[in-house]
Amino acid sequence: MLLTINIxxxxxxxxxxxxxSIQHLSKSFGETEVLRDVNVDVKRGEVVVxxxxxxxxxxxxxxxxxxxxxxxxxxxxxxxxxITGANTNVDxxxxxxxxVFQQFNxxxxxxxxxxxxxxxxxxxxxxxxxxxxxxIEQLGRVGxxxxxxxxxxxxxxxxxxxxxxxxxxxxxxxxxxxxxxTSALDPELVRGVLDVMRSLAEAxxxxxxxxxxxxxxxxxxxxxxxxxGGVIVEEGTPTEVFDHPKxxxxxxxxxxxx
Amino acid sequence: xxRDFLRKIGGYVFAVVFIVxxxxxxxxxxxxxxxxxxAETIRVLAGNVDVLVPYFWTSAYRVVVSLLxxxxxAVPIAQVCAHSRTLDALFAxxxxxxxxxxxxVLLPILLVLLxxxxxxxxxxxxxxxxxQVLVAVRDAVRAVPExxxxxxxxxxxxxxxxxxxxxxxxxxxxxxxSLRIGVGTAIAVLFIAxxxxxxxxxxxxxxxxxxxxxxxxxxxxxxxMALLGVVLYAVFDxxxxxxxxxx
Ligand SMILES: Nc1ncnc2c1ncn2[C@@H]1O[C@H](COP(=O)(O)OP(=O)(O)OP(=O)(O)O)[C@@H](O)[C@H]1O
Ligand SMILES: [Mg+2]
Numbered sequence: 001m002l003l004t005i006n007i008x009x010x011x012x013x014x015x016x017x018x019x020x021s022i023q024h025l026s027k028s029f030g031e032t033e034v035l036r037d038v039n040v041d042v043k044r045g046e047v048v049v050x051x052x053x054x055x056x057x058x059x060x061x062x063x064x065x066x067x068x069x070x071x072x073x074x075x076x077x078x079x080x081x082x083i084t085g086a087n088t089n090v091d092x093x094x095x096x097x098x099x100v101f102q103q104f105n106x107x108x109x110x111x112x113x114x115x116x117x118x119x120x121x122x123x124x125x126x127x128x129x130x131x132x133x134x135x136i137e138q139l140g141r142v143g144x145x146x147x148x149x150x151x152x153x154x155x156x157x158x159x160x161x162x163x164x165x166x167x168x169x170x171x172x173x174x175x176x177x178x179x180x181x182t183s184a185l186d187p188e189l190v191r192g193v194l195d196v197m198r199s200l201a202e203a204x205x206x207x208x209x210x211x212x213x214x215x216x217x218x219x220x221x222x223x224x225x226x227x228x229g230g231v232i233v234e235e236g237t238p239t240e241v242f243d244h245p246k247x248x249x250x251x252x253x254x255x256x257x258x
Numbered sequence: 259x260x261r262d263f264l265r266k267i268g269g270y271v272f273a274v275v276f277i278v279x280x281x282x283x284x285x286x287x288x289x290x291x292x293x294x295x296x297a298e299t300i301r302v303l304a305g306n307v308d309v310l311v312p313y314f315w316t317s318a319y320r321v322v323v324s325l326l327x328x329x330x331x332a333v334p335i336a337q338v339c340a341h342s343r344t345l346d347a348l349f350a351x352x353x354x355x356x357x358x359x360x361x362x363v364l365l366p367i368l369l370v371l372l373x374x375x376x377x378x379x380x381x382x383x384x385x386x387x388x389x390q391v392l393v394a395v396r397d398a399v400r401a402v403p404e405x406x407x408x409x410x411x412x413x414x415x416x417x418x419x420x421x422x423x424x425x426x427x428x429x430x431x432x433x434x435x436s437l438r439i440g441v442g443t444a445i446a447v448l449f450i451a452x453x454x455x456x457x458x459x460x461x462x463x464x465x466x467x468x469x470x471x472x473x474x475x476x477x478x479x480x481x482x483m484a485l486l487g488v489v490l491y492a493v494f495d496x497x498x499x500x501x502x503x504x505x
Pocket of ligand 2: 058059060179180
């Protein structure tokens with residue numbers, strides 16, 4: 001079916017299957033070049049895990065995808081639309097790209113439910129009723145239906161991070177970016193957050209995940225990208241990258257991690 | 259909930275009984291006109307209310323205005339300092355040197371420059387409050403992770419949303435904590451300023467009664483000043499709790 005359409009309309013349909021396309025992306029902070037000629041295509045429903053040592057530019061790459069950082073060169077397309085052009089509607093773009101950080105960054109004075117409702121109300125202009133319904137639905141999805149009325153300070157780190165995920169999901173993102181979402185958590189709390197991310201992946205969410213959790217990468221990733229010094233050194237399926245790395249730098253890195 | 263409340267009230271009742279009993283005992287043991295017993299004090303307070311009230315309001319007005327002025331100046335400057343590395347690099351050493359100076363030593367200068375009425379007192383107390391709030395708020399803003407702002411923007415929020423929903427709720431508790439802690443210093447500075455110059459306010463009332471050897475009247479003034487401190491402390495404590503429930 002897809003093939004026939006492909007023959008018919010050529011590249012157009014093939015591209016619509018690509019959720020995020022990063023082409024020749026470069027980024028400098030003043031004199032320091034942090035990303036150099038990065039090329040990544042993320043297909044709809046694909047889970048891409050990004051690995052790399054500290055300072056390799058993983059966060060910067062993620063932040064370029066929703067323009068939290070402005071690229072200094074190259075092009076980024078989301079669902080076929082260029083976001084690096086002069087007249088990108090940044091607000092519209094951010095509605096479709098959800099992001100979760102290492103720090104949970106919940107609004108400290110609002111309950112879990114209100115945290116999930118706020119941006120729905122302010123940014124998407126949803127009614128209070130609808131926002132609440134969706135908040136409860138998303139909190140249920142991350143296993144926190146019974147914590148809806150708790151303040152962040154009454155939740156564990158892992159629970160707070162799951163609220164942060166629910167908050168991002170409530171905006172109906174087409175792609176989710178995770179920047180070391182479990183790095184600030186105590187080891188026993190990592191599991192719950194990874195489980196939520198795994199179930200998201202299974203539900204078909206397109207995801208770009210920066211993580212040091214090799215088990216997660218191996219099991220959940222469709223593709224693994226290894227970055228160092230602002231360039232992509234190696235990429236492939238988890239088996240290719242973990243079991244048969246081609247580059248010495250990848251081998252070194254995986255050796256260190258193990 | 260109700261039990262907690264009762265326990266709290268019980269605690270305060272006990273505290274009052276404890277303090278009054280201690281005071282009574284001390285007064286009896288010392289047996290000095292400088293420290294009247296609680297009963298005597300209440301009698302004198304009741305007798306002097308009419309005289310005391312204007313002095314009380316003058317002092318209250320000065321300290322409240324100063325707390326407001328100091329805070330309103332400190333909060334925006336603290337936010338700017340915490341957000342701009344360049345400004346903070348310029349300002350931090352200045353702050354470091356000025357913060358520990360007891361501002362009250364500037365009183366004589368202010369008296370020369372601003373006269374004997376409200377102005378020098380308000381400036382002096384504002385200055386004291388300003389530094390306390392500035393340091394507290396700057397540190398509170400710094401404690402907000404850098405990604406908090408990014409998280410708000412990633413959700414489609416603006417810089418104002420970040421301020422309104424992250425910076426403000428994260429720093430407001432610090433404002434009230436520093437004010438609550440600062441009340442004691444503010445009243446102390448007020449007392450010194452009023453005692454040294456002018457003929458208004460509780461500080462003047464106390465020292466004037468002292469020089470007239472009217473100890474009960476002096477003590478009534480002291481009680482009034484203590485009351486001012488307790489009331490302000492309680493107000494900030496309440497604000498801190500109601501606005502900062504989430505901590
Ligand atoms: N705002 C900035 N100004 C200047 N340099 C920056 C800025 N942000 C990042 N950098 C630099 O860019 C490089 C890449 O940073 P980035 O945060 O993307 O790395 P990372 O791979 O996410 O590292 P980590 O694993 O430690 O999070 C680092 O050398 C960092 O110092
Ligand atoms: Mg990073």
